[in-house]
Amino acid sequence: MKLPRSFYEQTTIEVAKQLLGKYLVRKHPEGNAVGRIVETEAYVGPQDLACHASKGRTARTEVMFGPAGRAYVYFIYGFYNMLNLVTEARNYPAAVLIRAVEPMDGIELMKERRKSSVLRNLASGPGKLCQAFSVDRTLNGADLSGNVLYVEDLGEPVPKFRATPRIGVDYAGKWKAKPYRFLVRGSEFVSKL
């Protein structure tokens, strides 16, 4: 079943952990894409210096202040989109970054979009994943209870995982060391160990 809004209203850390092993589904006219989530990061609120919303409420961060269960997609480094899922209560800005998935369905389409035939290289990183799944800013604010982008729960238990500091947030002071990155143990589809 499709994860309901109430799922995303849990604490961000909890959502980030529980998303592991669930299935990210992207419906698209070209064809659908499905991947098993193997890596996430939690951005836990306004006090978290790694979280964009720590800079305040702006046009860009507005979505994170909205209700849980929507997509927060932003563009970075002039090249890449990042896909996040908004968590917690309205007016509390927090989200989970989807960092990597294991391709399950729509693999040919992903290979085309990524211009790579190496399975492990299709969605093993937040920028790659967005390319493979054709996620861009037109999906910013998209409701995850809709039929374009959502997460499917097949009732499987959350796989064994481990936690590390988040990637690429050296500027975040004491927050950079927090173990808010979660990876499925043993998966070869994560962005890096």
Next chain:
DNA sequence: CAAGAGATCATCT
């Protein structure tokens, strides 16, 4: 292989 640079633009100062 590991390390480093370059690409390129929306967003905020």
Next chain:
DNA sequence: GATGATCTCTTGA
């Protein structure tokens, strides 16, 4: 005007 929740390619050992 600076900078970033990245990726890819090149370099050199």
